[in-house]
Amino acid sequence: MTVELLPDLVLCVLLLVVAWSALFASTRRDAMALFVAFGMIVALVWARLGAPDLALAEAAIGAGLTGVLLLRAARKLPVSSARRFDYRRHLGALTFIVVAVSGFAVSIILPSPADITANNFDSPVAAAMPDSGVSHPVTAVLLNFRAWDTFLELLVLLFAITGLRQLFPIEKESLEPARTWQLLVSWTRTLVPLLLLVGAYLLWRGSSGPGGAFQAGALLAAGCVMLRITGMLPPLHWSLFAVRGSVCAGTLLFLCTAVLTHSLGAGWLDYPEAHAGTLILMIETLATLSIAIILTLLVAGERKDLCS
Amino acid sequence: MSSLAANSIILYLLVAVALVMLGLYGLLVLKDPIRRLIAINIMGSGTFLTMIAFARRQDPPDPILHALVVTGLVVAISATAFALRLILAARESREAAASGSTETEDE
Amino acid sequence: MNDALLSLVTPLVAALIVLTGPAMTPRRASVVVLLGSALSFVAALLALQSVTTSGATQTLNLGGWEDGLAIRLRLSPLSALLLAFTALIHLLAGLYARFSRFTSGDDFWVLSAFLHTALAALWLSADLFNLYITLELIGLAAVAMVALSGPKAYQAAADYLLLSLAASMIYLLGVVFLYSEYHTLDVIQLGTVSADSARTRLALALITAGLMLKGALWPLHLWLPAAHAGAPAAVSALLSAVVVKGPLFILWLAWTEVAPADLAREVGPMVATAGMIALVAGGWAAMRSPYIKVLVAYSTVAQLGYALMALGLLMSWQIPQMHIALWLFVIAHGLAKASLFMAAGEMQGTLGTRRLTGLRGATQTVPIAMFAFAVAGGSLIGLPPSGGFLAKWVLLEPILSQPQNWPWAFGILLGTLVSAAYIFRVVVLAFDRATINPPDTRPYLMGHWLALLPALIVWGMALLGEQLIGLLAGGGV
Numbered sequence: 001m002t003v004e005l006l007p008d009l010v011l012c013v014l015l016l017v018v019a020w021s022a023l024f025a026s027t028r029r030d031a032m033a034l035f036v037a038f039g040m041i042v043a044l045v046w047a048r049l050g051a052p053d054l055a056l057a058e059a060a061i062g063a064g065l066t067g068v069l070l071l072r073a074a075r076k077l078p079v080s081s082a083r084r085f086d087y088r089r090h091l092g093a094l095t096f097i098v099v100a101v102s103g104f105a106v107s108i109i110l111p112s113p114a115d116i117t118a119n120n121f122d123s124p125v126a127a128a129m130p131d132s133g134v135s136h137p138v139t140a141v142l143l144n145f146r147a148w149d150t151f152l153e154l155l156v157l158l159f160a161i162t163g164l165r166q167l168f169p170i171e172k173e174s175l176e177p178a179r180t181w182q183l184l185v186s187w188t189r190t191l192v193p194l195l196l197l198v199g200a201y202l203l204w205r206g207s208s209g210p211g212g213a214f215q216a217g218a219l220l221a222a223g224c225v226m227l228r229i230t231g232m233l234p235p236l237h238w239s240l241f242a243v244r245g246s247v248c249a250g251t252l253l254f255l256c257t258a259v260l261t262h263s264l265g266a267g268w269l270d271y272p273e274a275h276a277g278t279l280i281l282m283i284e285t286l287a288t289l290s291i292a293i294i295l296t297l298l299v300a301g302e303r304k305d306l307c308s
Numbered sequence: 309m310s311s312l313a314a315n316s317i318i319l320y321l322l323v324a325v326a327l328v329m330l331g332l333y334g335l336l337v338l339k340d341p342i343r344r345l346i347a348i349n350i351m352g353s354g355t356f357l358t359m360i361a362f363a364r365r366q367d368p369p370d371p372i373l374h375a376l377v378v379t380g381l382v383v384a385i386s387a388t389a390f391a392l393r394l395i396l397a398a399r400e401s402r403e404a405a406a407s408g409s410t411e412t413e414d415e
Numbered sequence: 416m417n418d419a420l421l422s423l424v425t426p427l428v429a430a431l432i433v434l435t436g437p438a439m440t441p442r443r444a445s446v447v448v449l450l451g452s453a454l455s456f457v458a459a460l461l462a463l464q465s466v467t468t469s470g471a472t473q474t475l476n477l478g479g480w481e482d483g484l485a486i487r488l489r490l491s492p493l494s495a496l497l498l499a500f501t502a503l504i505h506l507l508a509g510l511y512a513r514f515s516r517f518t519s520g521d522d523f524w525v526l527s528a529f530l531h532t533a534l535a536a537l538w539l540s541a542d543l544f545n546l547y548i549t550l551e552l553i554g555l556a557a558v559a560m561v562a563l564s565g566p567k568a569y570q571a572a573a574d575y576l577l578l579s580l581a582a583s584m585i586y587l588l589g590v591v592f593l594y595s596e597y598h599t600l601d602v603i604q605l606g607t608v609s610a611d612s613a614r615t616r617l618a619l620a621l622i623t624a625g626l627m628l629k630g631a632l633w634p635l636h637l638w639l640p641a642a643h644a645g646a647p648a649a650v651s652a653l654l655s656a657v658v659v660k661g662p663l664f665i666l667w668l669a670w671t672e673v674a675p676a677d678l679a680r681e682v683g684p685m686v687a688t689a690g691m692i693a694l695v696a697g698g699w700a701a702m703r704s705p706y707i708k709v710l711v712a713y714s715t716v717a718q719l720g721y722a723l724m725a726l727g728l729l730m731s732w733q734i735p736q737m738h739i740a741l742w743l744f745v746i747a748h749g750l751a752k753a754s755l756f757m758a759a760g761e762m763q764g765t766l767g768t769r770r771l772t773g774l775r776g777a778t779q780t781v782p783i784a785m786f787a788f789a790v791a792g793g794s795l796i797g798l799p800p801s802g803g804f805l806a807k808w809v810l811l812e813p814i815l816s817q818p819q820n821w822p823w824a825f826g827i828l829l830g831t832l833v834s835a836a837y838i839f840r841v842v843v844l845a846f847d848r849a850t851i852n853p854p855d856t857r858p859y860l861m862g863h864w865l866a867l868l869p870a871l872i873v874w875g876m877a878l879l880g881e882q883l884i885g886l887l888a889g890g891g892v
Contacts, residue, residue, distance in 0.1 A: 005316060015323060019327055028343065031346060042357075049369070065389075066388065073342065080340075097326050105322060108613050117314040124481065124484040146544075149545055152536060153548060155529070155533070159555040163555055163562065166520070166563055167397040167569070214378055267478075268420065270477075298389035351584045352584050355584055355591065359591050362591065373591075380587065383551050391576045394558070394569060394576060400566075
């Protein structure tokens with residue numbers, strides 16, 4: 001046990017305690033609030049583990065979007081009465097976890113701890129980086145080496161929003177902010193331009209450092225959600241071509257690139273080397289747009305956004 | 309940035325497994341769908357923590373694993389948002405059905 | 416490979432046209448999506464032809480990167496066959512949804528095209544993480560389609576989604592452990608380097624648990640009946656016919672390619688036993704169900720038991736017959752089940768009841784739908800010369816040739832008896848012309864005939880039996 005381990009230990013204990021209390025909080029509202037806090041700690045852990053890309057993404061999602069999502073949900077739900085402290089449940093969870101973790105430690109880690117943590121592998125990414133068109137390895141993996149994953153990921157967003165559209169069959173106005181909180185409005189005025197700026201910066205920065213389409217999209221979405229909730233942004237009517245077009249834009253450009261590289265170039269998603277950087281930036285820009293709009297709709301979309 | 313001490317990686321792996329198990333336990337015993345959704349997200353965080361801890365074995369950290377986590381996060385947030393809206397809609401429809409039936413009973 | 420990619424892209428293009436196109440009425444959407452399915456089917460047949468004539472599996476490294484860095488797509492005779500099968504089922508379900516009287520919701524078209532894309536991406540992928548995303552895509556599309564039938568189905572859809580998310584997380588954790596040991600996600604590469612270690616065992620256990628939950632394989636099937644029975648008929652048909660086969664395909668990849676052969680041999684009997692129990696327990700639940708669609712849904716649990724059993728025996732004996740039997744079952748069951756669900760939906764709608772007892776006299780009131788139900792049921796039981804019989808024959812041959820394998824044959828016999836029991840239960844009710852349940856509305860014959868179509872195709876499978884067996888005879892992939 002060394003002193004170096006101390007910050008890690010503190011983070012780990014915090015992570016477990018908050019996760020535990022989020023799961024077994026006495027009221028549902030406490031559970032939701034604690035889960036948002038959990039997201040922040042997770043972001044800290046990612047930063048500690050040398051993953052700034054992910055820390056950014058997690059902060060934008062865990063603290064930002066999930067927070068809004070859960071708080072809006074909490075508003076629609078009745079206040080649940082506080083649950084009695086059920087020690088059997090806690091004891092059960094404790095036993096379950098202790099058994100599983102010690103089982104994992106004994107069977108997987110203890111036989112060869114060095115094997116688990118060994119750094120015995122040269123990643124092929126480093127060698128391929130010069131041909132990728134960007135200088136940040138994570139972006140290179142996301143948009144070049146494993147671009148097919150990212151394409152399908154955009155489809156995941158598209159599927160989710162199409163699924164959400166099925167949930168408004170009854171002609172009925174959902175509750176909307178009849179009274180907008182003045183403080184929220186003024187904060188929104190201050191924060192949103194900043195969010196837009198940071199989002200755009202992250203998008204541009206993605207090719208050379210931590211950042212990229214998803215982080216930028218999530219931040220932009222957070223800004224749009226705030227605008228939408230305070231009523232400063234008009235409803236994003238699904239019937240508008242601009243809305244549907246931007247929802248599909250990332251997927252469409254990706255698909256066109258794939259088909260064109262396949263029919264004219266070297267192969268499916270095989271970017272011409274000279275234009276790889278430009279292509280990636282274009283795809284990222286449209287992907288950011290799609291991600292931002294879809295996440296906004298997923299979090300804050302109401303009947304008048306999605307079914308009109 | 310040097311690669312993290314082996315002990316830290318093992319610590320994070322153990323915590324990751326604990327998180328996954330905590331989430332799994334919550335999924336098994338909790339009834340409230342929103343709490344179950346939170347449990348699934350905690351499972352997800354545990355899985356991502358495993359990935360990032362493994363990525364840290366190398367210096368600089370393995371970009372493939374980081375990219376996979378970014379993709380995983382997008383999938384997780386879209387699915388979570390959809391699931392939450394679905395849970396609320398299910399609840400609403402149940403309440404509507406319940407109030408509808410009591411109204412007809414009143415008549 | 417070109418044709419396979421075309422088969423993957425056409426449904427997606429159709430979906431995007433429907434989403435963004437101006438003035439897209441449901442009728443126009445149906446035309447676009449049906450055209451997409453038809454084109455995709457033709458492309459899949461061409462791919463099948465090219466892969467059988469060249470006789471070799473084709474792979475494509477996306478982006479032109481080397482193995483291990485790129486995601487690899489692979490076109491084998493099996494994946495080409497599954498591409499064609501998926502397109503065919505989507506075409507049949509789409510035709511039914513278009514021309515039957517009971518609408519499936521306006522967004523059925525977009526969602527079914529999305530589902531088609533996701534499935535095609537799954538059959539072609541040879542990368543464990545990429546497969547994870549396709550699983551999530553399929554899950555989301557399937558849940559959204561269950562929600563198509565309106566607020567009463569939301570609860571079932573929400574439960575389905577939660578379980579599906581948990582299942583894919585468990586699967587992903589398994590994939591991560593494999594990657595941590597072998598530094599690759601590529602199925603083909605993993606197959607050459609994987610060894611029997613504690614971490615590999617843990618990874619495969621997690622992958623198996625996640626996929627069995629996703630695929631409603633016994634004992635993790637409890638979510639299936641509510642979700643499949645709650646959806647509109649055309650959607651139920653898709654869910655039972657193709658959606659549950661996706662996880663099964665990955666499970667097959669994991670155990671026949673990724674897992675070391677000795678480990679697979681060791682685990683095989685357990686998988687086969689789970690299949691045998693599924694066969695009996697699912698059949699029993701189907702036999703006792705008071706609702707038409709729940710009966711059909713439980714029969715899916717039971718029929719997946721055959722596939723699971725074939726997979727288990729394939730793992731433990733590693734003989735190509737089991738491979739053939741497994742995929743013949745998948746295809747025969749898919750076609751028969753599509754027919755059953757559509758027929759059940761038609762009868763339910765026309766007779767105005769969800770209860771089985773409402774089917775009294777159905778041979779007189781809804782003769783064609785009832786005929787479709789009986790014909791498709793015949794294939795499930797395995798009556799010759801249907802596709803179900805073909806699959807069962809291939810499965811039984813190696814079992815019967817060795818006396819020590821006869822316990823498995825007993826399981827299959829039991830399963831056959833149970834499935835005969837629940838199918839005949841419906842048929843007997845339908846012939847009860849003494850107390851007829853009068854139909855609410857005049858039967859709309861087009862829907863009934865379309866429900867019969869897949870059942871006729873599954874009986875026609877016997878004609879193609881030799882080609883199909885030859886196609887799958889390559890063993891592995």
